[in-house]
Amino acid sequence: MSEQSAKERFLAQFERVSQHEDALAPLRRDALARFRELGLPTRHQEDWKYTSVRQIEQNDFELPADTLEIPDDLARREGVPGLDAARLVFVNGRYSESLSHTEGLPDGVSVRSLAQAIGEAPERVREDIARQSGLDFSGFTALNTAFVEDGAVLEVAANTAVENPIELLFLSVAGDQSRYVFHPRVLIRMGQGAEATVLEHHAGVNGASNFNNAVTEITLDDQARLEHYRIQRESTAGFHIGSVHVDQGRASRYVNHNINLGGALVRNDINSRLSDVEAEAVFNGLYLVSNKQHVDNHTCVDHASPHTYSDELYKGVLDGKGKAVFNGRVKVHPDAQKIEAHQKNDNLLLSKLAEIDTKPELEIYADDVICSHGATVGQIDRGALFYLRSRGIDEAKARDLLTYAFAESVIERMPLAAVREWLEGLVVNRISGEGLLDDLETEGE
Amino acid sequence: MLKIENLKVRVEGKEILNGVNLEVKPGEVHAIMGPNGSGKSTLAHILAGRGDYEVVEGKATWHGQDLLEMEPEERAYAGLFLAFQYPVEIPGVNNVYLLKAALNAIRENRGEEPIDSADFLALVKEKMKLMGMDEAFIRRSVNEGFSGGEKKRNEIFQMLVLEPTLAVLDETDSGLDIDALKIVAQGINKLRSDDRAFVMVTHYQRLLDYVEPDFVHVLSGGRIAKSGDKNLAVELEKHGYDWIEKEATSA
Known part of the structure; x- marks a missing residue:
């Protein structure tokens, strides 16, 4: 050094x-x-x-x-x-x-x-x-x-x-x-x-x-x-x-x-x-972090004009000692009336050591607007896990499957089929190193 | 095949089952009725292997094996099936994928080969037709956006594909209109055979008009307060549950 x-x-x-x-x-x-x-x-x-x-x-x-x-x-x-x-x-x-x-x-x-x-x-x-x-x-x-x-x-x-x-x-x-x-x-x-x-x-x-x-x-x-x-x-x-x-x-x-x-x-x-006016921005995001990876996504939609629209969905899967940051800023200017802005950030934590810092940041200076935001941090849904296991899907596979499904909902929003299929494969490999989801590809769209 | 002896179970510190005895033999159809909060659904979930309860006393065996020690998936391999009262929505997991993965897991555990794709598709189509289900339905995510009736129908459809030896149906009839109820009953009757058994948990007698039970049990206060044949269900429909509860407390 x-x-x-x-x-x-x-x-x-x-x-x-x-x-x-x-x-x-x-x-x-x-x-x-x-x-x-x-x-x-x-x-x-x-x-x-x-x-x-x-x-x-x-x-x-x-x-x-x-x-x-x-x-x-x-x-x-x-x-x-x-x-x-x-x-x-x-x-x-x-x-x-x-x-x-x-x-x-x-x-x-x-x-x-x-x-x-x-x-x-x-x-x-x-x-x-x-x-x-x-x-x-x-x-x-x-x-x-x-x-x-x-x-x-x-x-x-x-x-x-x-x-x-x-x-x-x-x-x-x-x-x-x-x-x-x-x-x-x-x-x-x-x-x-x-x-x-x-x-x-x-x-x-x-x-x-x-x-x-x-x-x-x-x-x-x-x-x-x-x-x-x-x-x-x-x-x-x-x-x-x-x-x-x-x-x-x-x-x-x-x-x-x-x-x-x-x-x-x-x-x-x-x-x-x-x-x-009538400009529209759609932000989709997915981050998979594991081991010691650190991924920070900052987004900002600047509603500088009335009648503008934005919609944002970010999802993260965190494993190992992975860390992620999500900061979603929505700015609405004083004269930007009748705008609509939606934002959501969902996180799935798979390990005790993983960490997410998530923050919506709304700066709204107009009064006639529709804005929503929400952030969730959770673990694998126990009800869904029990349902899958009761059908004969073993626990490890059921966990991988639910994790995959969580991530896939972002990929699903992509219009290009070739990109979707390729990313689905990459995500499956990331989530399920043991090949538990190898049968996923056989049934597709 | 299933034997429950003096089963006492606590959920979140509260005693829900208080000494349940029940024996189910191949070919039998049992109806378990009872007022709200009597422990009917808890019993159904315990049989399927839900983990959030504590067994205080008693046991449940499956062909002589300790059922309560088995993982939920092991119970599925052994031929148990639970039709959920509230089937879970699982966005992103496709119905047909789940069914095929479930069927192949069960087959693998029996030492059978995975099912051929064409055979599987034919099987699925046949059972869907039987349940009056649209083919688009199967390509959707598991239960996502399904109406209450569609969810119940999907449970019975899954049961028909997986062909369990014991099916526990948890209030499968609730929330169904009469046409849907008939279809669901038809699905159950289709699977009835000498080597299969059913435990139907229900609040009302209505389903039993279409699926005739061999035994009717009334669960009250965490134990089976009365058992009888199908006529008991008719009586309950007429007089409600109060008289049984009184009878049980005075006994």
């Missing part, structure tokens, strides 16, 4: 790398200055009360030098199987053209790497980047902007419907000796009435203990619709700090499926601003 603090190491890292003197250079320098002020969050900050980033501070992370060569079939193996999708693959934050395929997308859709977009139209990128997250969201966002270089840029023109999903696969691959840090940035701009499905898929390979510091910014013009799957499967030694910042226009619809299966230390911030 070096004498320097983590903050000093990141600052020194910035000085060491040769800076591209492109149109984004001033932005990067401003962001670095902001990071210098903010540093990494501490538990003294209300938003980080239950999550310590000490594990990140205690490690030395290097910026990956060049794209790692990885076997061709790795991307195929790690991506969602059986999904008919255009796929952009990133290895430790860097776009890999050879592993990606983007053919078959309709006219009006542009998807490319951020590095390419910066090379081709830096001014345009400059315009889009850091519009909503700003530089001051947190030290981590500032850090991402300071090191911004690669990622994905998706633009869907007005009234264009992209039928096939687009998968952005971020592979975190272990180096020979080093732990890496990377700061991928995803920019999505949906024109008026545009429709698309995007899978932002983070997967750790071979036990990689890298630090993935990801930021996604999304703009939905009027009546645009986006289904955004955010699937986090870092390896159990991996660190993942991710945030999503959405700005929604009139009558737009944004759906976020935030699935967390991996990671040693994970923090997600999912934020949407409903900027104009």
Whole structure:
């Protein structure tokens, strides 16, 4: 361990790398200055009360030098199987053209790497980047902007419907000796009435203990619709700090499926601003934590306009010494009348040492609104357990089955069948290592 | 097959059963009647293996084996089935999956092969038809959003598929309209045979018009206060339970 603090190491890292003197250079320098002020969050900050980033501070992370060569079939193996999708693959934050395929997308859709977009139209990128997250969201966002270089840029023109999903696969691959840090940035701009499905898929390979510091910014013009799957499967030694910042226009619809299966230390911030009337945000979330995993989900729906709607369901299964945090903020502006906001967080604790900190946070400044929220923390339902056992399902299997059913109710909300089936399989494996639920797949939908 | 001797049971410190004696032989249908709070449902649950009670005295044996020592699933393997008064809703667990897993678990314990998928589907369809159930129903989650009648019907449907040797029916008739009651009774009668037995816990005589019992017992104050044939049920319907309670206390 070096004498320097983590903050000093990141600052020194910035000085060491040769800076591209492109149109984004001033932005990067401003962001670095902001990071210098903010540093990494501490538990003294209300938003980080239950999550310590000490594990990140205690490690030395290097910026990956060049794209790692990885076997061709790795991307195929790690991506969602059986999904008919255009796929952009990133290895430790860097776009890999050879592993990606983007053919078959309709006219009006542009998807490319951020590095390419910066090379081709830096001014345009400059315009889009850091519009909503700003530089001051947190030290981590500032850090991402300071090191911004690669990622994905998706633009869907007005009234264009992209039928096939687009998968952005971020592979975190272990180096020979080093732990890496990377700061991928995803920019999505949906024109008026545009429709698309995007899978932002983070997967750790071979036990990689890298630090993935990801930021996604999304703009939905009027009546645009986006289904955004955010699937986090870092390896159990991996660190993942991710945030999503959405700005929604009139009558737009944004759906976020935030699935967390991996990671040693994970923090997600999912934020949407409903900027104009009839905008709707749906947040679905699932987290499975066991052993010593720590997963923190902070969400915020900002009802900035009247007649806006939000619905949120987060469920967690906690085992071993797993820890999770859920903080769901709903903000209703003074003139945002006639809004409707619903929020629910249910947790299933399977062990005595597991821990959940759950908190709804309602800031309502309008008086004619419909808001509901609720949080539950419980164990396997004894009545249901007895019912299953009385039918001949042994106790271990009945427990696995009830746990699976609890988690599955979030997966069920996903429109893509290929993603559902794949995730169901992953969840079954996580919940029932002994193969007690192997017969589940034989009966499906 | 089932023998209960002087069974005394406490639930949450309160004595609910106070010396129950009952013997059930293959081929018999027993009705257990009684006023609310007499311990009828407790008895049914104890037979199925619910854990939250304390046996103070007495015993229950199943073919000579200590029934109370057996886990709920072991009782299912041994051929016991409880139709619940309040079947539990289990969102996310599909009906057909539960039934197949249950049937295969029971078969496995008897040293039989898992059932062939096509055979299983044919079996399920046959029994569903018998119970007047829609096929979409089976693809839904266990009891989720079912009406009271649908839940009861589903219990009997499960019983028909699992073919237990002793079925304990806990107020399966309550909350059913007359058409549903007839269907449920038909399901029970379909399974009646010389090697199977039924214990029907009920508050009313109505079900017994359609499923004729060999014995009727009145549970009162935690013990069987009176036993008789089906005519006892008719009498109870006419005169209520009061006279039995009086008879029991004066005896």
